[in-house]
Amino acid sequence: xxxxxxxxxxxxxxxxxxxxxxxxxxxxxxxxxxxxxxxxxxxxxxxxxxxxxxxxxxxxxxxxxxxxxxxxxxxxxxxxxxxxxxxxxxxxxxxxxxxxxxxxxxxxxxxxxxxxxxxxxxxxxxxxxxxxxxxxxxxxxxxxxxxxxx
Numbered sequence: 001x002x003x004x005x006x007x008x009x010x011x012x013x014x015x016x017x018x019x020x021x022x023x024x025x026x027x028x029x030x031x032x033x034x035x036x037x038x039x040x041x042x043x044x045x046x047x048x049x050x051x052x053x054x055x056x057x058x059x060x061x062x063x064x065x066x067x068x069x070x071x072x073x074x075x076x077x078x079x080x081x082x083x084x085x086x087x088x089x090x091x092x093x094x095x096x097x098x099x100x101x102x103x104x105x106x107x108x109x110x111x112x113x114x115x116x117x118x119x120x121x122x123x124x125x126x127x128x129x130x131x132x133x134x135x136x137x138x139x140x141x142x143x144x145x146x147x148x149x150x
Contacts, residue, residue, distance in 0.1 A: 011111035015069035020076050025058040034061075034131030034143035036123050041067040045075075045131040052082045054136065059128055066112075066121050071128030073108055083136045090129045097125045 025046035034043040041063025048056040057079050059071045074093075078086050093109055096102060100116035103109075115125045123145035130143035 009111075009114075011073075011108050012065065012069045015072040015108075016065040019059075019068060019072035021058040022060060022072065023058055024060055025056055027056060028058075030135045030138055032131045032133075032135035032139065032143060034127045034134075034145075036063065036067065036127045036145040038120065038145065039064060039067070039124050041124055041127050043067065043071050043128045043131050045071070045128060045135045047132070047135045049136070054078050054081055054086070057132070059131075061128075063127070064121075064124050066115060067124040067127050070112060070125045071131075073111075074128045074132055077109065078132055078136075086133065086136055090126075090133060093129060094126060097122050 025048060027048045028046035029049055030047040032045050034045070035041070041061070043059055043061035043063070046058045046060070047054050057075045059075055061068070061071065077089050081089065092103065093112070096110060097112050097115040100113045102113045112125050115121050127143070127145055130145070134141065134143045
């Protein structure tokens with residue numbers, strides 16, 4: 001189990017140090033912002049939708065390593081997906097961070113299972129996901145962790 005914990009920590013550190021899809025997407029046709037007032041995390045998600053699918057995605061923001069790594073990983077997961085598929089991905093991610101249970105098939109998302117040991121950090125981990133859900137739905141209101149039961 002120690003090797004698995006080390007692997008998970010390395011995934012989170014890698015996404016924090018070398019975030020994927022970071023920066024404002026100039027071709028975005030949907031944008032949503034998220035705020036975690038408890039921790040000070042902020043995240044903006046930029047999507048270019050092609051019909052019902054996310055053709056391109058990026059994020060920008062500031063905050064703790066968990067929030068930034070999670071947003072980075074989220075961008076790699078939702079590209080090419082529909083709103084319904086993104087909802088399913090979020091549901092699975094939320095289950096992982098709130099229960100610590102990992103999927104049978106080990107993947108990078110499972111790296112966030114340890115977050116459940118730190119309940120205050122669940123909001124950090126889910127912030128980018130909430131912003132992405134708002135963006136894909138075209139919801140103009142900022143996502144805030146204070147309105148979600150994480």
